[in-house]
Amino acid sequence: MPELSAFERLPATRLVSTEQAIEKLLVSPRWSSKVVVLRFAADEALLLGGQEQARTIIGELDPHAIVINDHSFAGAWFSEEEAADLLQRHCEWQPPAGRPAYAQGAVAGIPTKLWFAEDGRVLVVVQTVYLADFEERFR
Amino acid sequence: MRFLVDGQPVECARKENLLVAMLKAGQHPTGGGCLCMAGDCGNCLATVDGVSYVRTCQTTARPGLVVERHPASGEPPLPADHLQRKETPIRYLFCDVAVIFFGPDEAGQAEVESARGAGKEVLVLNSAEGREAVAIYAGPLVVARTESEVLHVKVCDEIVVATGAAEIQPVVPGSELAGLVTARAADALAKQGVDLGRVVAVGTPPSEVECTRVEGRLLRFEGQGKVEAVVTSDGDKETRHPCDTVAVGLGLHPRDQLYLMAQDLSVPVRLVGEATLEATVPRCPQQGVICPCSAVSRQDLDFTWDSGFREMELIKRSTLAGTGACQGMTCIPYLRSFIEEKGGELQPRFTARPMTRQLTLGEIAAGGHHAPDLRTALHDEHLRLGAWMERSGPWWRPWNYGDPVAEYWAVREGVSIMDVSTLGKMLVSGPDTLRFLEEIYPTRVGTIKEGRSRYVLLLDERGYVFDDGLVAKESDTRYALTFTSGGSSHSEMWLRDWAHGLNFDVRILNQTYSLGAINVTGPQSRVLLERLGLSEPLKFMHFTDGVIAGVPCRVFRLSFTGELSFELHHPSEYSLKLWRALLEAGADLGIRPHGLDVLTLLRLEKGHIIVHQDTDFDSTPRRIRHEWMVKLEKEHFIGRQALLRTNALEPDKALVGFEMEGEPPIEGATISFDGNYAGFVTSSGYSHVLGKAVLMGHLYYFDSALPREVQIEGRVARRVDTPFYDQEASRARA
Numbered sequence: 001m002p003e004l005s006a007f008e009r010l011p012a013t014r015l016v017s018t019e020q021a022i023e024k025l026l027v028s029p030r031w032s033s034k035v036v037v038l039r040f041a042a043d044e045a046l047l048l049g050g051q052e053q054a055r056t057i058i059g060e061l062d063p064h065a066i067v068i069n070d071h072s073f074a075g076a077w078f079s080e081e082e083a084a085d086l087l088q089r090h091c092e093w094q095p096p097a098g099r100p101a102y103a104q105g106a107v108a109g110i111p112t113k114l115w116f117a118e119d120g121r122v123l124v125v126v127q128t129v130y131l132a133d134f135e136e137r138f139r
Numbered sequence: 140m141r142f143l144v145d146g147q148p149v150e151c152a153r154k155e156n157l158l159v160a161m162l163k164a165g166q167h168p169t170g171g172g173c174l175c176m177a178g179d180c181g182n183c184l185a186t187v188d189g190v191s192y193v194r195t196c197q198t199t200a201r202p203g204l205v206v207e208r209h210p211a212s213g214e215p216p217l218p219a220d221h222l223q224r225k226e227t228p229i230r231y232l233f234c235d236v237a238v239i240f241f242g243p244d245e246a247g248q249a250e251v252e253s254a255r256g257a258g259k260e261v262l263v264l265n266s267a268e269g270r271e272a273v274a275i276y277a278g279p280l281v282v283a284r285t286e287s288e289v290l291h292v293k294v295c296d297e298i299v300v301a302t303g304a305a306e307i308q309p310v311v312p313g314s315e316l317a318g319l320v321t322a323r324a325a326d327a328l329a330k331q332g333v334d335l336g337r338v339v340a341v342g343t344p345p346s347e348v349e350c351t352r353v354e355g356r357l358l359r360f361e362g363q364g365k366v367e368a369v370v371t372s373d374g375d376k377e378t379r380h381p382c383d384t385v386a387v388g389l390g391l392h393p394r395d396q397l398y399l400m401a402q403d404l405s406v407p408v409r410l411v412g413e414a415t416l417e418a419t420v421p422r423c424p425q426q427g428v429i430c431p432c433s434a435v436s437r438q439d440l441d442f443t444w445d446s447g448f449r450e451m452e453l454i455k456r457s458t459l460a461g462t463g464a465c466q467g468m469t470c471i472p473y474l475r476s477f478i479e480e481k482g483g484e485l486q487p488r489f490t491a492r493p494m495t496r497q498l499t500l501g502e503i504a505a506g507g508h509h510a511p512d513l514r515t516a517l518h519d520e521h522l523r524l525g526a527w528m529e530r531s532g533p534w535w536r537p538w539n540y541g542d543p544v545a546e547y548w549a550v551r552e553g554v555s556i557m558d559v560s561t562l563g564k565m566l567v568s569g570p571d572t573l574r575f576l577e578e579i580y581p582t583r584v585g586t587i588k589e590g591r592s593r594y595v596l597l598l599d600e601r602g603y604v605f606d607d608g609l610v611a612k613e614s615d616t617r618y619a620l621t622f623t624s625g626g627s628s629h630s631e632m633w634l635r636d637w638a639h640g641l642n643f644d645v646r647i648l649n650q651t652y653s654l655g656a657i658n659v660t661g662p663q664s665r666v667l668l669e670r671l672g673l674s675e676p677l678k679f680m681h682f683t684d685g686v687i688a689g690v691p692c693r694v695f696r697l698s699f700t701g702e703l704s705f706e707l708h709h710p711s712e713y714s715l716k717l718w719r720a721l722l723e724a725g726a727d728l729g730i731r732p733h734g735l736d737v738l739t740l741l742r743l744e745k746g747h748i749i750v751h752q753d754t755d756f757d758s759t760p761r762r763i764r765h766e767w768m769v770k771l772e773k774e775h776f777i778g779r780q781a782l783l784r785t786n787a788l789e790p791d792k793a794l795v796g797f798e799m800e801g802e803p804p805i806e807g808a809t810i811s812f813d814g815n816y817a818g819f820v821t822s823s824g825y826s827h828v829l830g831k832a833v834l835m836g837h838l839y840y841f842d843s844a845l846p847r848e849v850q851i852e853g854r855v856a857r858r859v860d861t862p863f864y865d866q867e868a869s870r871a872r873a
Contacts, residue, residue, distance in 0.1 A: 009712055014648065014653070016566075016568075016648045018646075044648070064568045064570060064617075065568070071710060072654075072710070088230050088231055088232070089228065089229065090231075092231045092293075092506065094293060108508060109508025109510075109511060127652045129652045130513065132512075132514050132518070133511040133512055133514075
């Protein structure tokens with residue numbers, strides 16, 4: 001398992017809007033499918049990239065949307081095997097089988113976001129306020 | 140290879156069974172009792188590497204293992220203090236079908252093959268292969284243990300229990316002797332090279348061990364420590380059979396506890412194989428020990444029956460029979476026959492509940508976690524500056540930096556900074572934002588102008604205060620809200636519930652963990668901020684967006700300390716840069732950081748409440764003398780109806796201020812008036828600037844009036860108006 005110092009702050013954008021506006025953003029021809037979208041809730045997402053496109057498109061769809069920089073999440077990429085071992089030891093809920101996929105819940109008792117990429121790697125994301133405890137629980 | 144038994148070395152072969160190795164060396168783990176070699180009885184228990192109640196028949200010997208035999212009576216000693224126990228790891232597994240075995244079972248094996256053939260993901264838990272299932276919970280969740288970890292198995296489709304049947308144990312006089320084995324145990328021990336000597340078989344004989352089979356009813360075993368003979372009876376005639384080992388085959392009872400505890404789950408649970416057998420119900424002896432684990436005798440059972448306890452559950456609870464190390468595997472068949480003998484009715488075994496085995500505390504705790512402690516981006520910086528850190532709600536926060544008196548005077552006379560990143564912070568945006576906030580808060584929100592903020596209370600439906608903070612207006616459709624550090628999660632839930640329930644078109648973002656915040660406070664705080672980029676003077680309760688020390692900040696002018704204060708809300712990745720810039724730029728102003736120690740005193744001198752410290756579960760705005768924050772003339776807000784009712788009642792208690800000479804009393808101290816209980820102290824401290832103790836507390840009315848003088852910790856306390864210091868708030872509004 002890689003060192004937890006591999007966790008770095010993610011340059012991300014926090015988006016809060018109507019469910020319909022977010023859905024339209026994600027299927028918009030102007031939106032890049034390469035951007036990793038962590039859909040926290042029907043009305044909220046963390047975007048790893050694509051900030052300007054998001055501002056523009058969402059601004060047209062929902063003038064009251066909140067679109068702001070948020071660098072308070074830290075993430076680290078794990079290989080498929082590393083992630084499987086980590087989750088088997090610390091995640092009591094079953095991760096999704098499909099790829100790509102997003103899931104969130106407690107991992108080692110800490111609120112965690114998981115992005116399962118198509119190539120098998122897994123991005124593990126926690127807010128920086130939890131990082132020290134997260135590290136301790138994996139020691 | 141060798142391991143130790145009570146300090147003495149014992150030889151063993153590689154991967155040899157621990158009990159087998161001990162028996163070969165002439166060591167019975169508990170000194171006696173019938174051995175089953177199946178994990179059912181409690182007669183092979185020993186303390187292994189510091190862990191008690193280990194079933195040696197289910198354990199593999201390893202070089203260097205330290206075994207301590209359990210005492211013949213009483214409990215094994217508690218672990219020595221110096222032993223460090225590592226956390227027991229856990230593994231979470233998922234499957235379609237779980238099949239549970241306690242050793243080989245043909246029917247169970249057939250189930251495994253059938254499920255795999257149908258394309259199911261099958262997980263086998265077999266105690267004989269080191270994966271022992273110990274519990275089934277709703278979920279469904281199967282809990283199993285191995286020698287090194289705990290398994291939590293989530294099952295999607297079906298659980299199959301193929302745990303076989305246990306052999307009935309003898310409970311006649313002499314059952315505590317060594318040299319007694321069940322028939323299947325005899326086969327297993329002999330197969331692994333244990334010399335059983337002359338073997339006499341009572342009941343069903345072992346299938347592969349040469350033995351003398353005796354007829355008749357088992358009466359007793361005879362011997363001194365080890366069995367020397369077994370006595371049977373055939374009518375009136377007793378026959379004594381000398382032997383070295385007695386193999387007893389008294390019948391079987393199903394190991395169905397896991398199945399019985401797993402009823403009403405969301406997946407089917409099936410029992411297969413030998414575990415479905417009808418239990419043998421042996422005759423209950425008329426004397427002797429029936430439950431060896433709890434030392435319950437036939438006489439005890441008779442007394443319990445005669446006392447009126449005539450059901451299995453009641454007999455268990457009255458005598459503790461069946462609650463010991465073997466969990467009734469020895470005594471339950473005899474308890475059933477006892478009840479049948481006495482009452483004419485064969486009752487089922489008592490309720491099966493998790494777990495079926497003793498677990499260590501580490502195994503029980505495996506996978507469990509304390510709630511995480513949150514750290515701000517300045518946590519390491521506080522440590523570097525020598526802060527004493529304390530938990531405050533879910534957060535680590537600095538209490539002081541080693542000299543709280545100097546920190547206090549830095550706030551009063553110069554400038555000081557404090558990490559207030561823990562504050563709850565939210566954004567609300569949308570066409571219904573103003574209507575929504577008017578519903579949530581008892582204050583008039585619509586009169587707040589852009590660029591201004593207002594201190595507000597949050598009330599529940601009963602009109603009780605549960606949080607406080609600020610409402611700051613960015614625009615007609617966008618407001619920033621703050622809450623207490625410990626209340627942000629609850630307040631977010633509160634906002635979302637009401638927004639959804641009342642169908643308000645708003646977007647809500649919780650930025651508590653995303654934004655840092657630093658409070659800059661003291662008469663020199665404006666000077667400091669002007670050096671770092673605050674270009675225009677900011678009026679009290681106004682806010683502006685700007686850049687301070689190169690960091691984008693929303694600057695709030697407010698005051699919790701009672702001195703001139705500014706709160707700098709900024710993206711948390713810049714907290715350290717901003718903090719250090721403030722310290723560097725303020726060096727000539729005598730800047731130093733302060734923590735909660737000083738903050739709680741300063742706000743007390745100002746008479747500012749801390750929700751959930753100065754408020755009680757039933758604190759209305761009236762009771763805490765904050766009615767000025769409530770606009771009852773508003774058509775509606777949450778808690779309004781309740782306030783209209785409670786305000787019509789005679790006042791009963793109020794949050795008031797007191798001053799005292801000498802040391803401040805402890806928070807929570809009782810307040811007395813005329814010998815009567817009159818309330819309690821909520822906040823207390825020694826005011827450096829006033830030179831006396833100041834405190835707040837809930838005080839009851841007596842004859843419709845609040846007493847002027849009360850007793851606290853045997854001393855006089857005088858009720859005074861708050862704020863205690865700077866009553867016109869001129870310093871905060873400078």
